[in-house]
Amino acid sequence: MGLLLKNGRLLNLETGELEAREILIEGDHIAEIAELVEESGHEVHDLNGGVILPGYIDMHVHLRQPGFEAKETIETGTKAAARGGYTTVACMPNTRPVIDTPERIRYVYDVTEKEGSCTVLPYGAITVGELGEELTDIIALREAGAVGITDDGVGVQSSAMMRRAMEVAACQDIPVVIHSEDEDLAKDGCMNEGVVSKRLGLPGIPGLAESVMIARDIMLAEETGAHLHVCHISDAGSVELVRWAKQRGLKVTTEVTPHHLLLTESIIDETDGGDANMKVNPPLRTEADRQACLQGLLDGTIDMIATDHAPHTEEEKKRSFATAPFGFTGIEFAFPLLYTELVEKGTIGLAELVKKFATNPAQVFRLPGGKVEQGGIADLTVVDLETEQAIDPNAFFSKGKNTPFVGKRVKGWSTLTINRGRVTYKTE
Structure with missing residues (x-):
């Protein structure tokens, strides 16, 4: 039947x-x-x-299992994804333990088969424990089913380490997915560095912390031939760098979140920095940055929408802005939010938005789906x-x-x- x-x-x-x-x-x-x-x-x-639309594909979610089941599990996270219209998600490896071995890749697949409500594609870590000191066995991770490699949550600070990772990744035809953050520039920042952070007396993260790492990794990708995918782009300079890389014909792709398309640091200013539900990394930036991200989405510089779904407990988010963890949830309402704010207001067509949610992620990461077709x-x-x-x-x-x-x-x-x-x- x-x-x-x-x-x-x-x-x-x-x-x-x-x-x-x-x-x-x-x-x-x-x-x-x-x-x-x-x-x-x-x-x-x-x-x-x-x-009827193709099922959405989110290439950046945090399912928190193993280790942080109080925040989310594969079961609850994939139920949320299905409610949001998603049929495939890619989960980040910054769990505890970190997903940095073939056994842990297989663990995600095994749990998903028993409890999942959508397809889950695990990323493997670039470095052991995401500590930036030793490369993982990238070949073994790929063979176990890793959809890409990333140390998301932290940036790989060593240029030599990233170069070696890209050399292996290029040979294995596995995407290198980067959390772009120079820790020397970001330090203990908790929001965008600028007028608002100074007024609120909160330490800031400059957009430069993102863009300098993207610039470095674009150059490494050009040398090695690796596919570089930039996570959650948020800075105007970063968008321009990716545009430049694409113009050079490099294998560089990127994603943007709904919140970086719609919000700015002004909402933190409105609450006097008192609501940690406004805290995310990369941080909400300026109106100029938001407009640059939107323009990048419209002109094709930015390939896809990803939620960076990052659930935390209520207790964690009740902490002070400076000490609460970074992150927003969003997988259950990302499409309605952008449909209402972008399609209904005439900024983008429905078909173009759907391509950013489904077709493009499938094409970039060479996945089944992304369109509704006979035999598909x-x-x-x-x-x-x-x-x-x-x-x-x-x-x-x-x-x-x-x-x-x-x-x-x-x-x-x-x-x-x-x-x-x-x-x-x-x-x-």
Whole structure:
């Protein structure tokens, strides 16, 4: 028996048009897409005019397991992802223990198979324990299924270490995914360095801490031929560097978060630095930086949207701004948020936004999915573009409630998510 989706509108990613289509799923693949599919013998889901999109792919999430299960688990994090319309996520290795061995890569796959609500692709660490002192066995990590290598959470400070990592990665055809932060420049900063940090008396992180590391790694990528992927870009200078690298034909890609597209340090100023739910790394920067990120998204410099979903406990986020951990949750409402703020306001078309959420991540990391096509993997989500709901942490499936977007009313919520032919989320 197949799974039949009726009364839906499929987004044509080439024309941007919504086309009345029915979709038959058999096993984990799409068997048929047509104006009318025979119902006989199939499990039928009436989409009530909902819009059918490829399942979103988030290449930057923190599932916190193993070691930080009070913040999140693979089970809760993937349930949250499915609610948000995601069918694939890539999880960062800064757990405890760090995901720096083939056994720990396999652990993530094993737990996901038992408890996951979407496909989870683990990253392996670049250095053992993310300590920056010794390279991991990158070849073994790749063979175990690592989707890329990264020391996310900390930047690799040694240029020689990063050069050696890229040399191996280039030979193994595995992406090097960088958290760009010069620790000498960032020091103990907790927000963007500038007028607001000085007024609030809080130590700042300059945009230069990000851009100088990106510049270094672009040059190393050019020398080694490695695929360099820049995480959570936030600084105008960084965007310009990636644009320059692309113009040179280098294998350099990047992602941006919803919060760096929509927010600035001004929201910290408004609360006098009293709300650590506004604290994230890289920090919310200036309006000029935000505009540069938005322009980079629109002109193709920035390839994709990634949430950097970073759940923390309520107790942790109640600490002072200077001592609370960095990070926002966001995987459950990222698409509705950007649909409402960018598509509805005419900044970007729906098809272009969907490409940033699904098609481009699939292409950049060479993954199945990213489009809805006959014979393709049955990874898709159905969204309601009309109903407006508030972002309510009490309704989150994630353990993390830490977000600056509480109460914001948005449209574009997922009503049905299907991962490899399996219904992983459906509204009541």
